[in-house]
Amino acid sequence: MAGLRHMVGVAAAFVIASLISPAAFADDLPSWNEGTTKKAITEFVSAVTSDGSPDYVAPSDRIAVFDNDGTLWGEQPMYVQLAFVIDRVKDLAPDHPEWKGKEPFKSVLAGDVKGVAATGEAGLIKLLGATHAGMSSVDFSRIAESWIKTARHPKTGRLYTEMVYQPMLELMQYLRSNNFKVFIVSGGGIEFMRPWTERVYGIPAENVVGSSIKTKYTDKGATPSIMRLPDIEFIDDGPGKPIGIYTHIGRQPIAAFGNSDGDFEMLEWTTSRTGRSFGLIVHHDDGMREFQYDRNSHFGRLDRALTEAPKRGWAIVSMKDDWKTIYPEKSP
Amino acid sequence: MAGLRHMVGVAAAFVIASLISPAAFADDLPSWNEGTTKKAITEFVSAVTSDGSPDYVAPSDRIAVFDNDGTLWGEQPMYVQLAFVIDRVKDLAPDHPEWKGKEPFKSVLAGDVKGVAATGEAGLIKLLGATHAGMSSVDFSRIAESWIKTARHPKTGRLYTEMVYQPMLELMQYLRSNNFKVFIVSGGGIEFMRPWTERVYGIPAENVVGSSIKTKYTDKGATPSIMRLPDIEFIDDGPGKPIGIYTHIGRQPIAAFGNSDGDFEMLEWTTSRTGRSFGLIVHHDDGMREFQYDRNSHFGRLDRALTEAPKRGWAIVSMKDDWKTIYPEKSP
Numbered sequence: 001m002a003g004l005r006h007m008v009g010v011a012a013a014f015v016i017a018s019l020i021s022p023a024a025f026a027d028d029l030p031s032w033n034e035g036t037t038k039k040a041i042t043e044f045v046s047a048v049t050s051d052g053s054p055d056y057v058a059p060s061d062r063i064a065v066f067d068n069d070g071t072l073w074g075e076q077p078m079y080v081q082l083a084f085v086i087d088r089v090k091d092l093a094p095d096h097p098e099w100k101g102k103e104p105f106k107s108v109l110a111g112d113v114k115g116v117a118a119t120g121e122a123g124l125i126k127l128l129g130a131t132h133a134g135m136s137s138v139d140f141s142r143i144a145e146s147w148i149k150t151a152r153h154p155k156t157g158r159l160y161t162e163m164v165y166q167p168m169l170e171l172m173q174y175l176r177s178n179n180f181k182v183f184i185v186s187g188g189g190i191e192f193m194r195p196w197t198e199r200v201y202g203i204p205a206e207n208v209v210g211s212s213i214k215t216k217y218t219d220k221g222a223t224p225s226i227m228r229l230p231d232i233e234f235i236d237d238g239p240g241k242p243i244g245i246y247t248h249i250g251r252q253p254i255a256a257f258g259n260s261d262g263d264f265e266m267l268e269w270t271t272s273r274t275g276r277s278f279g280l281i282v283h284h285d286d287g288m289r290e291f292q293y294d295r296n297s298h299f300g301r302l303d304r305a306l307t308e309a310p311k312r313g314w315a316i317v318s319m320k321d322d323w324k325t326i327y328p329e330k331s332p
Numbered sequence: 333m334a335g336l337r338h339m340v341g342v343a344a345a346f347v348i349a350s351l352i353s354p355a356a357f358a359d360d361l362p363s364w365n366e367g368t369t370k371k372a373i374t375e376f377v378s379a380v381t382s383d384g385s386p387d388y389v390a391p392s393d394r395i396a397v398f399d400n401d402g403t404l405w406g407e408q409p410m411y412v413q414l415a416f417v418i419d420r421v422k423d424l425a426p427d428h429p430e431w432k433g434k435e436p437f438k439s440v441l442a443g444d445v446k447g448v449a450a451t452g453e454a455g456l457i458k459l460l461g462a463t464h465a466g467m468s469s470v471d472f473s474r475i476a477e478s479w480i481k482t483a484r485h486p487k488t489g490r491l492y493t494e495m496v497y498q499p500m501l502e503l504m505q506y507l508r509s510n511n512f513k514v515f516i517v518s519g520g521g522i523e524f525m526r527p528w529t530e531r532v533y534g535i536p537a538e539n540v541v542g543s544s545i546k547t548k549y550t551d552k553g554a555t556p557s558i559m560r561l562p563d564i565e566f567i568d569d570g571p572g573k574p575i576g577i578y579t580h581i582g583r584q585p586i587a588a589f590g591n592s593d594g595d596f597e598m599l600e601w602t603t604s605r606t607g608r609s610f611g612l613i614v615h616h617d618d619g620m621r622e623f624q625y626d627r628n629s630h631f632g633r634l635d636r637a638l639t640e641a642p643k644r645g646w647a648i649v650s651m652k653d654d655w656k657t658i659y660p661e662k663s664p
Contacts, residue, residue: 060530060536063538137578138584181538190579190582191582194582198392204392205581205582205583206395206513206538206539206580206581206582206583207538208582212579215575215578215579216571216575217571217572217574217575217597217601219597219600223604224574224597224600224601224604226574226575226578226601239548239549240549242549242556242558243547243548243549243558246469246547246558247522247544247547248538248580249537249538250522250523250526250537250538250540251537251538252470265549265551265556268551268556269549269556269558272555272556
């Protein structure tokens with residue numbers, strides 16, 4: 001009986017705790033230094049979630065969209081997915097002796113990134129066709145998942161999934177605990193991300209928007225399957241991001257988080273909504289703890305959006321000044 | 333103090349109630365007659381949700397997909413969206429005097445459904461271009477939403493949103509209360525459905541998959557917007573349904589619900605998964621309370637799937653025998 005009463009007491013405490021606003025608890029963003037950026041985030045969340053606030057937004061409309069490369073995890077010295085492509089080409093090369101004399105494979109096998117870049121979009125499509133197509137959806141998921149479990153960053157030696165940004169993990173959790181729906185909207189391949197986003201970011205597969213290749217359903221063979229074809233279906237970058245959001249989510253977000261000019265239109269569309277909205281740019285200005293780059297970078301170029309952010313009221317994160325730490329301590 | 337103690341007591345009761353399995357409560361499917369179909373549903377849900385069950389499926393993988401027309405609401409004497417198209421053409425006709433002599437508009441204005449059908453896919457694309465394109469995403473949502481709020485069925489005089497199937501509303505709620513994620517996967521237009529699916533079905537916009545037209549982001553003009561273009565982007569029917577599911581959800585469902593041959597591949601793919609799965613076909617065999625049709629119907633033809641359902645272990649709902657009631661009593 002005492003046991004039951006204790007259980008009821010504990011249960012009641014939980015219920016009462018859940019009735020109190022999260023703001024009454026300890027810091028939700030412990031890796032963020034106090035300052036204008038953190039204050040802008042918490043003030044926005046408070047404004048759109050507080051009952052009676054003139055800026056109140058119903059939970060079903062609290063859509064927050066995050067770019068991935070350079071916003072949630074690192075993108076230097078190259079996009080993680082490009083490292084995956086290179087490893088895949090190397091793995092498959094023994095079955096393709098002709099690749100030694102054929103671009104873009106020749107440059108990939110020689111480790112010549114500039115040579116790969118010189119093959120342009122046509123080269124990229126050949127690489128995607130060779131590494132991302134020609135198998136079923138299930139097989140591709142397994143390939144991507146098994147690669148990401150062991151692949152490590154060339155400089156830090158960490159798993160790529162340990163090179164996610166701790167302050168951004170906290171930010172996504174903070175938004176979710178305030179009944180936001182959190183989505184990834186990335187230029188990266190949608191099916192490259194989906195196998196691990198729930199484990200690493202807490203974002204389930206259906207909340208991932210990304211670039212895609214064409215697919216075809218077939219019920220020939222032992223089991224019906226979705227086959228991946230060597231053609232681009234959709235590029236979720238620049239003006240493609242609002243389209244990707246409209247297609248997948250069907251609503252205009254109220255908050256958007258990015259780090260490069262490829263996120264410009266996503267932030268522009270989000271912050272043009274009627275009613276309060278929030279735009280934020282992560283600025284890679286910490287050459288000591290991470291990488292320092294912006295206007296002239298090959299990966300994650302941030303030029304127009306950096307110039308326009310102040311005029312448009314978008315917050316700019318200085319990784320150097322705003323973040324106490326960059327990476328999580330333990331493997332997520 | 334007594335007030336506080338009472339509050340704690342009530343709160344504790346809620347918590348304890350939530351710890352008890354839904355199965356311990358009253359019937360979750362009150363509009364379903366006892367019988368093999370209802371039993372097949374509840375046995376499946378119990379098998380995939382009970383801890384320690386050999387068929388247990390983690391909540392994140394409990395994806396259930398529902399066709400809309402003929403599965404969640406009526407599709408006779410024509411698809412609801414076709415009634416919308418006809419009303420739109422009539423509304424717009426005063427600005428298009430040339431339509432009087434031009435197909436497919438001429439047949440639409442004359443109320444000649446066969447004449448419209450005779451114009452085929454080319455006619456349909458013209459109708460979609462005239463009624464679903466040429467405006468922003470926001471404007472189209474408003475048009476669809478305002479139409480659905482007042483449009484009524486020609487035979488019953490009910491709002492179309494009151495011609496949803498009560499047993500299916502209960503089924504979706506039953507699945508959600510068992511931590512399923514419930515999606516619509518419809519051949520209908522995705523943006524025609526999204527404005528009202530949350531209100532009517534409890535399915536938020538981002539959980540709707542459907543056919544779509546092309547769109548374009550523009551930041552010319554006063555506010556950035558997504559403009560709707562007069563070209564088909566994707567047809568979410570037949571073999572398109574597994575592709576739509578893969579694109580939007582990124583996982584193979586464990587349960588699929590349909591009513592026509594357009595749902596065949598969706599059920600086929602779903603029930604080919606490794607591990608337990610569930611397929612169900614709603615058979616329109618109740619000419620008294622609803623409409624009776626299957627193998628020879630223009631809208632919602634059910635032929636191959638009806639023949640193959642028993643071989644493939646798909647449940648077949650007899651609307652006549654399995655459902656106590658068809659429509660909800662009150663406006664949802």
